[in-house]
Amino acid sequence: MDKKHLLTIGNISKQTGVHIKSLRYYDKIGILPPAHVDRETGYRYYDFSQIQLVEAIQLCVELDIPLNRFTEFLTEDKKSIRYGKLIAYGSMLADEKIRAINTKLHILDEMQKHIRHAENYRFHNGPIKLAIPEKYCWALPYRGRQRSTEYHLKFNRALEDISRRGLKTGSEAGILMMCRSGVTERFLYIEVDMEQFREPLPEEIIHLPELSCVCMKTDHSDIEQAAFLFPDLFSREYDRIVMETELFPDHYYFSHPHYEIRCSVPDGGA
Structure with missing residues (x-):
């Protein structure tokens, strides 16, 4: 065969800037077969159109x-490139990446908020007032503490169930205590994003309204200590929501974390 008008693999590598190993790989997976392979030497040759x-x-x-x-x-005869289809598919992948990056940026922004909030305790010895926006939580009955084997097993099972239902987790988790009409219930809770959820709410979902809370830092997990931290509030009769969540300051001591106990105040303030 006349190879005068063919390119060696080295030539096509120089003209395209693609490494020879990559060109060989493209041949191996069947998307760039050479126009000619010399039977004696095994050299690959390509035509200019390639x-x-x-x-x-x-x-x-x-x-x-x-x-x-x-x-x-490619068309069926592999002589034409469907650039319109290629670009459309590439655009779809790029849009998915943008959404994924925006999700990561949102997560990082929420983490920064948690850090800034935790750092407030460096400058305040007393209670901190906090407005908590409306949220939905995946809640399971639980009477233990955080940082226990039981808590982590139940937490991981909850994450699996949340994923199975097609839900996304929010940025907060911990222990929830609801005191309503003289009845106290305790839960392990994980915040969930319900923005895209259209099905009837799973029975595990609890809706928490917007709350005004008083918060205190504590060095161990025990939501029952809320009664000692907020004696004035616990002396009053009202439907009370108490939350315990782990704090994540700028310097996070993973071997000895701190927690925040939040107690909702009755309408009209503490």
Whole structure:
């Protein structure tokens, strides 16, 4: 065969900037077969038109389009590239990445808020007032403390159930105590994002209204200590919500974390 008008693998590597190993890999997975392979030497040769094919493959690489899908963007005779279809698919993947990045940025922003809130205790010895926005929580009956084997087992099972229902977790978790009409209930809770949820609410979901709370820092997990931290509030008759959540300051001592106990105040303030 006349190889005068063909490119060696080295030539096509120089013209496209694609490493020879990559070109061999593209041949191996069947998306860039050489125009000719010398039977005696095993050298690969390509024609000039395949430069465009290499560029289309590189576009897939840049867009993170799996190369095993590359042939979907070729016509049946493999002589034409369906660039419209390729670009549309790449745009879809890019949009998914943007959404994923925005989700991560939101998580980081929420973590920064938690850090700033925890740092408030460096400057306040007494109770801190806190407005807590409305939220939904996945709540399971639980009477123990955080940082226990039982808590973590139940917590992980709850995460699995939340994921199974197609829900996303929020940025907060801990222990919840609800005192209503003389009845006290305690739960392990995980905040969930209900923004995209359209089905009837699972029975595990508890809706918490917007709350005005008084908060105190404590060095151990025990939601029952709320009665000693807030004696004035506990001496009054009203439907009370108490929450215990772990604090995450700038310097987080994982071997000895601190917690925040929150107690809702009755309408009209403490």
